[in-house]
Amino acid sequence: MNAAGWTSGVLLALALATGTVSDVPRANPPVMRNGYRVLAVDFHVHGFPSSWATLAPWDLVLEARRQGLDAIVVAGHNNVWTGKLGRWFSRLAGGPTVLAGEEIVSPRYHMIAAGIDRGVEWNQPAASAIAEVHRQGGIAIAAHPTAAFWPAWDEAAVRMLDGTEVLQPISYLPGRASYEVQEFYERAKVAAIGDSDYHGLGPMGLCRTRVLARDNSENAILEAVRAGRTSAERGPGPDTSAAAALSRACALLGLSIALIWKPKRPPEEVRWVR
């Protein structure tokens, strides 16, 4: 290996070392306001092996703690078992609060059902699906309600909703999606929810919900959403510590050198002998 190869290797090793040192869970001390505990909650998280997700339910619990979240809703696409598995592990490990849930994925609407134990039939109108969620003691949140989904959100369904996503990864995309979810929120007049729709790419809690709850229990979080004590917000963003910045710089430089560097190839006849 020549000097460029060695330099690239050393920089990448340095990037790994400084990245490891800087990778600590975000501080999340309890904060009180108006007699309520202020919680950071992500209501829309998916777990492997369902829902095209990469992290297992127990890894979601560890990642939620790393991102300074007090609670998450693990919502499988049309299944509730990944959420129940995450909830079981979190109770065992003393992790952040996990509510079992489901993203009811129908061709006409997507809906987060949080705080349920049994799956809800996806092939039914939104209003009757919400009624089933409420019968189980859960809450219903419209997931990314862009204009394409509006025909399914008739008056009956909107009246029954508990919350709607107003901040979501689609809010970062060019186009009308972010305006459309805002417009739906103004129509629905329910709790404002920020979610990351986490599948394993980008940070969990990229968008999140500030919830004013009596405590950090599942029931207190559900009650706070029903009462509308929420606001949607963006997450804290990338780690700005010196170690994290050094790690990113070393990784960028090391990879650039590795891509630019071309090792000398042996003459043709030598390669033939091999």
Ligand SMILES: [Zn+2]
């Ligand atoms: Zn969806």
Ligand SMILES: [Zn+2]
């Ligand atoms: Zn989703």
